[in-house]
Amino acid sequence: MRRAALGAGSALLLLWPFLVPRYFVFLTSLVVVNAIVAIGLNLLSGYTNQLSFGHAGFFAVGAYVAAVLTLRAPGVPVVATLVLAGLATALVGLALGIPCLRLEGLYLAMATLAFGFVVVEAIQNLDWLTRGNDGVAVPTAHLGPLALASDAAKYYLVLGVGALMVAAAVNITRTRTGRALLAIRESEIAAQASGVHLAAYRTLAFAVSAFYTGVAGGLFAFVVGFISPDAFDVFLSVDFVAMIIIGGLGSIPGSVVGAAVITLLYDWLAAFQNYRPLLFGLILIGCMLFMPGGIASRMPKWTQQAQ
Amino acid sequence: MRTLLTTVLALLAVLGVSPVDAQTPGVTDVEILLGGSNSFSGPLAFTGEQMTKFGVDLYFRVVNDGGGIHGRKVRTIYYDDGYKPQEAVANTRKLVEQDRVFALIVPQGSPPVVATLGYVETQRVPMLFPYQSSPVTRGKKYVFQGMTVSDRSSRMMVDHLAGQRKHKRFAAIYQDDEYGKSFLTAFEKDLGRHGLALLAAESVKRGVTDVSAQIAKLQAAKPEVLFLVLVPGPAAQALKERQKIGWKDVLMVSTGPLTDERYLALAGDAAEGVEGLSLWPDPVTSDLPGVKRYREHMAKYFPKNEPNRYSIAGYFAGILFTAAAQRAGRTLTRDSLIASLEGLKGFDSGILPPLTMAPDHETQKQGFWVRVEKGRFTQVTDWLKSE
Numbered sequence A: 001m002r003r004a005a006l007g008a009g010s011a012l013l014l015l016w017p018f019l020v021p022r023y024f025v026f027l028t029s030l031v032v033v034n035a036i037v038a039i040g041l042n043l044l045s046g047y048t049n050q051l052s053f054g055h056a057g058f059f060a061v062g063a064y065v066a067a068v069l070t071l072r073a074p075g076v077p078v079v080a081t082l083v084l085a086g087l088a089t090a091l092v093g094l095a096l097g098i099p100c101l102r103l104e105g106l107y108l109a110m111a112t113l114a115f116g117f118v119v120v121e122a123i124q125n126l127d128w129l130t131r132g133n134d135g136v137a138v139p140t141a142h143l144g145p146l147a148l149a150s151d152a153a154k155y156y157l158v159l160g161v162g163a164l165m166v167a168a169a170v171n172i173t174r175t176r177t178g179r180a181l182l183a184i185r186e187s188e189i190a191a192q193a194s195g196v197h198l199a200a201y202r203t204l205a206f207a208v209s210a211f212y213t214g215v216a217g218g219l220f221a222f223v224v225g226f227i228s229p230d231a232f233d234v235f236l237s238v239d240f241v242a243m244i245i246i247g248g249l250g251s252i253p254g255s256v257v258g259a260a261v262i263t264l265l266y267d268w269l270a271a272f273q274n275y276r277p278l279l280f281g282l283i284l285i286g287c288m289l290f291m292p293g294g295i296a297s298r299m300p301k302w303t304q305q306a307q
Numbered sequence B: 001m002r003t004l005l006t007t008v009l010a011l012l013a014v015l016g017v018s019p020v021d022a023q024t025p026g027v028t029d030v031e032i033l034l035g036g037s038n039s040f041s042g043p044l045a046f047t048g049e050q051m052t053k054f055g056v057d058l059y060f061r062v063v064n065d066g067g068g069i070h071g072r073k074v075r076t077i078y079y080d081d082g083y084k085p086q087e088a089v090a091n092t093r094k095l096v097e098q099d100r101v102f103a104l105i106v107p108q109g110s111p112p113v114v115a116t117l118g119y120v121e122t123q124r125v126p127m128l129f130p131y132q133s134s135p136v137t138r139g140k141k142y143v144f145q146g147m148t149v150s151d152r153s154s155r156m157m158v159d160h161l162a163g164q165r166k167h168k169r170f171a172a173i174y175q176d177d178e179y180g181k182s183f184l185t186a187f188e189k190d191l192g193r194h195g196l197a198l199l200a201a202e203s204v205k206r207g208v209t210d211v212s213a214q215i216a217k218l219q220a221a222k223p224e225v226l227f228l229v230l231v232p233g234p235a236a237q238a239l240k241e242r243q244k245i246g247w248k249d250v251l252m253v254s255t256g257p258l259t260d261e262r263y264l265a266l267a268g269d270a271a272e273g274v275e276g277l278s279l280w281p282d283p284v285t286s287d288l289p290g291v292k293r294y295r296e297h298m299a300k301y302f303p304k305n306e307p308n309r310y311s312i313a314g315y316f317a318g319i320l321f322t323a324a325a326q327r328a329g330r331t332l333t334r335d336s337l338i339a340s341l342e343g344l345k346g347f348d349s350g351i352l353p354p355l356t357m358a359p360d361h362e363t364q365k366q367g368f369w370v371r372v373e374k375g376r377f378t379q380v381t382d383w384l385k386s387e
Helices: A002-019 A022-048 A055-072 A078-100 A105-125 A151-174 A176-186 A188-193 A198-224 A234-247 A252-290 B002-017 B045-065 B085-098 B110-123 B150-164 B178-193 B212-220 B232-244 B261-271 B289-301 B309-328 B334-342
Strands: A141-143 A146-148 B031-038 B073-080 B103-105 B170-175 B198-204 B225-229 B251-254 B275-278 B368-373 B376-379
Touching: A002 A022, A002 A151, A022 A055, A022 A151, A022 A176, A022 A198, A022 A234, A022 A252, A022 B085, A055 A078, A055 A105, A055 A198, A055 A234, A078 A105, A078 A141, A078 A198, A105 A234, A141 A151, A146 A151, A151 A176, A151 A198, A151 A252, A176 A188, A176 A198, A188 A198, A198 B085, A234 A252, A252 B045, A252 B073, A252 B085, B031 B045, B031 B085, B045 B073, B045 B289, B045 B309, B073 B085, B085 B103, B085 B110, B103 B309, B110 B178, B150 B170, B150 B178, B150 B275, B170 B178, B170 B212, B178 B198, B178 B225, B198 B212, B212 B232, B232 B251, B232 B261, B275 B376, B289 B309, B309 B334
Parallel strands: B031 B073, B031 B103, B170 B198, B170 B225, B225 B251, B251 B275
Antiparallel strands: A141 A146, B275 B368, B368 B376
């Protein structure tokens, strides 16, 4: 059952650009980008119970590193650009993660929230590098001789990276590291008693989460083609948190579904103009009331990864 | 697995041979479909809603009730982008590719508009009258600028103040983005023509409301005229700060995009005596025939909505589109619309001075001088020249 579904799903994803209009290819790319962020955030929040309201900040760092790198050094292949975007963001994640070790719950949420504002402020003020509020038009990504200009090309890039990131996340959760993270979520004291180095793993979770979000930010810059500080406000961070809560904390399939739901809701609700925020809020409240464990808790058993 | 692949391939084949229709998108026998991404949430939500629903749509209701354009009714779709560029890109693509709109109308704000310019040009979709003042829209075949571009505003302001009124000492406080910087560059250039230069210029980051430090520094430079290149919040703050520190011997002058009623309301009595360039006749009090018609239409279709600058800007966009589509005739295509817009000569809307569109694709080229008296803008000069 599981294999058949996976096969059919992969075939559908691979053929997707030939099946649907361009706009849906673009939209699907955005869903995958958001899914990568949601997985990254879930590794942090779902596995080690550290809630972050600053992931728009990491997302922005990744997007700007990728954009500026492509502008300054057009010859760098896109894969290297994305890895660098991820690594740079992971460093920022470390820098934020270490001082945040002492913080928990609401205080951690506040610190990460502030981090999101700091990043936007930094982008606005480093205008020699980021062009400030005016934003950056992101050049086309190159993979060797290939220019990834069409929606389909960008989609395959996003899909390939997305698949790698999902596979990596599934593997992390199944290794010693993953079990250590889960142990921390269940009980920090018990985890420590079993020899889990709390500070090291919590910091690691921060860095890995930032890496995921940075890579996604880089992809976002290429898919949308234009970035400005306005794109990365605090509401984007809230959307990311909404994705993993709707999808299901600690679940990778849930992260993907949550990202899809939120991204498509935004697309669909744009037509309601002034009522958009109201409807969005009502739908989220509805989801929380009827599916408190997230969509993942209602998905068939075979979709759950072994833990 | 194999059956699945066969099905998918069969589907592909079917899709592959589906005929591409040669008809102009968004134009049928009975309808013209226009669309736009705009702010319905976020910092410019009020402007966005007024411009679209109570401006563009107001005029199209009048047109549709009068039988439409060559028998076609005009319909509009708007999507909310909340002033975010990525959502403007998504919305614009959805409008062009899914809804297949004929043209895009009154998108708002520099970041969302700039983010979509490249796409619009490659898709050859007319972008009509984007509501933002930076010159980035210049030289684009499919874009017709909506708001007066900053360098034209600057020329009118400097020629009036330095040319006619012989002021010599100028300074500026500006928002640190495309809007502010494009004005600053233009001021330097135009003052240079009069053999003058800016004595001081202080920047304000977007979203910041405390401008006391900047005002103190500018006061030290002793300018006769201080240009305010800001948005309503910080501009009102600048006026209040000036009042607080008792800085009297300076003339505060607001740029075109700033000169609106919202800014006056925020500043209260600190706005008294402020001057500025107005890009629109007063929507509430003007006796111009077009403005009177606008008020009558507003009273008829949306009696609860107060007349304001944003809805009149949208209403004017509706007038221009209708005039161009009328001239283009029954066979309306995107290129015939562009040609028809470019061919508008001495077009009289009754709201702005007669408009000739070619060769610069700009719909608003003039403004007039106003002074705030008893909380309202009073007209001081006739339309100023910007050529």
